[in-house]
Amino acid sequence: MVKGWKEEIDTLLVFAGLFSAVLTAFVVESYTFLQQDTGQASATLLQLAVNHLLANEAPQITSTDPISSKPSTFAIRINILWFMSLVFSLASASVGILAKQWLREYVSDASSSPREAARIRQFRYAGLIRWHVPEIIAFLPVLLQLSLAFFFVGMLDLLWQLNNVVAGAITFFVSLSLAFLIVTTILPTIISDSPHRSPQSLAVYLLRQWIVSLSISLIIKLIQSNLIKLRLIGMPIIHVNFMMQQRSWRHKLAKWLAGKLNQRQPRNWMQRERYYVDRQHVQLDHRLLVGADLMFMDDKVLAHVIRPCVSEMESTTAINCLMDILVHRAHKADNLSKLPMWQHHDSIDRGMSTLLYLTTDVLERINPAEEKNTIRVLNMFGNLCNSMPFKLDEPHVTRIYQRVHEILAIFLVGEKDIARAAFHTMYKTSEMRSSSAEPVQFSSRVVEHIVQYAHMERRSQEPHSFFNACSMALTLSTDSLTPELDPDEAISLRHTIISLLKDLEVYLRNNPLPPPSPSLILALLEYVDQNPDLASDLSSLIELFRPIIGAHGSALNQHNHSNSIDMYRRALTLIRGVYSPRPNTRRQPVVDVQSLDELGLRLPSTTSPGNSHPTPDGNVTS
Secondary structure, three states: OHHHHHHHHHHHHHHHHHHHHHHHHHHHHHHHHHOOOHHHHHHHHHHHHHHHHHOOOOOOOOOOOOOOOOOOHHHHHHHHHHHHHHHHHHHHHHHHHHHHHHHHHHHOOOOOOHHHHHHHHHHHHHHHHHOOHHHHHHHHHHHHHHHHHHHHHHHHHHHHHHOHHHHHHHHHHHHHHHHHHHHHHHHHHHOOOOOOOOHHHHHHHHHHHHHHHHHHHHHHHHHHHHHHHHHHOOOOHHHHHHHHHHHHHHHHHHHHHHHHHHOOOOOOHHHHHHHHHHHOHHHHHHHHHHHHHHHHOOHHHHHHHHHHHHHOOOHHHHHHHHHHHHHHHOOEEOOOOOOEEOOOOOOOOHHHHHHHHHHHHHHHHOOOOOHHHHHHHHHHHHHHHHOOOOOOOOHHHHHHHHHHHHHHHHHHHOOHHHHHHHHHHHHHHHHHOOOOOOOOOOOHHHHHHHHHHHHHHHHOOOHHHHHHHHHHHHHHHHHHOOOOOOHHHHHHHHHHHHHHHHHHHHHHHHOOOOOOOHHHHHHHHHHHHHOHHHOOOOHHHHHOOHHHHHHHHHHHHOOOOOOOHHHHHHHHHHHHHHHOOOOOOOOOOOOOOOOHHHHOOOOOOOOOHHHOEEOOOOOEEO
16 A cells, blocks of 8 residues: 555656646746836837827826736736646645655554554554545645646637637647546546546545435435325325325335435445456456466466366356357367367377366256257367367276266256257267277266167157167167176166167167168177177067178078077177178287198198199299
8 A cells, every 4th residue: 555655656756847847937938928028118108209299299108108017817817827737736746745754654663563563553554544644645646637737728828819720729639638537537437347547536436426325315305205295185085095106106216215325335446346346256257267268378277277267157157158268279160150160189188188178067067948058068069079089098088088978968868959969979979989999887877868868869750869879878888787887776777778679679660761770780789799698588679680681691590589699699790790880900919820730720722733833942832
């Protein structure tokens, strides 16, 4: 506080010194206007003598001759304005010097004991407030501005007496400067975030508050006086009822005005700022985080500063903040949907990973009732997932992949459009996962939500989405059925999948077209391959896939579906060979082989007389 006052006083002293020096040059010339011009008096007397000689009269000088020693009104006005300006400027400098001395004594050390020093500081601060030192310091720039205004007015008065053209041009620019001063003084009283706050604007703001409070008090008194008069007037019943309604309305108005009057009004700019910041904290947090990310564009700031702050924000504000961050961090935008898009990365990118985690944090708290925002965020999330290298079999990528599916599964049981947007991203992400990567174990809740989505698509007569949902549910359940899974959860997951497969069988019998996708057949056979005890229960469903395998599956046609699980392994091999959904890119172990006999292989003998070739050692080969 004291440091700010000292800096302000130093600036005012510099300005007051320079302005007083400039003003003195004008005052030196203007004060001569108050003195009698001896040259002009001599010329006047000479002219008077010549006139009398021409008239053959003796010149007589009396006290009534038109030679006056009084200065003109114009000279008096200019000198009053400029001398007042000089006095105000010098007075502000003088008071400023005194204020600096007061402040020096205020901050001087008085005791070595911290407790006693605090008491002395409080004693001095109470005196500072009691004797209005802050108001005196705040009044110094007002004095300088009044001095400047008096100087401008006197200068314009002088110019209008000398030349109208020059005066008109200078008046225009002086009016602009004074208008700027007036506007910047009034703006803070009207606009809450105006940066043009100053002591004079605070005075205007307090004056405005006083006028508003006085007006409200007068209105309340007027309403109360009218109500009293209504009670004294005897009127018929019908009119009394009407007046009672009027009285009720006026009571409400008076009560509302009284509430406005009793509200605590800010007495300085800091209190006013806190009032508006408390009301606009949501928008301010949003602009703060987006602006910080746009300024730094640093992945560490995004991960350790912005992400925790966004996770604590209200849902709608977090969505808007996330959208703005995704837009300015995107590599490009889609021409049709205007959604941000990112380039695909073949390696892990820290910034993209943080954006994915940030988006999942927001999606976890988003309100599905905000359908438009939810769908837009899900579409952005899908574009973001397309840039991730989910084919990599690395722990970090696996954790992100698992997190993505668990969050998206939440939206599969909501509105139809939201569920489809979530499943579209979920399905595309699963297709990006390499078949050679380690299986990811999901909770049974994820599979159950996918099954519910599949039932919804079946009721909506969307076969392709239904088949894709069935395929994903089978694949995820196959990966999730591990020995580490809780037995009760495994049983629940098993019953969920069986109900889905029964529903699939009914649908295929009633709707043979379009045929199931190869990925669905492969997922089903893999599931049965892991659960051989379900072979007999699902034999009728497998039988429906026989026409799809067709002539390519002669080995499958030679077996009974209810005999053994070995048939399913052969069918699985056959399906993989026919459709080749995803090649296995796992590296096979290297075996040191000396001869083909070690592998149990032998080339057939195809030797013929015309195909024999001598070898370097003299033998003959074909």
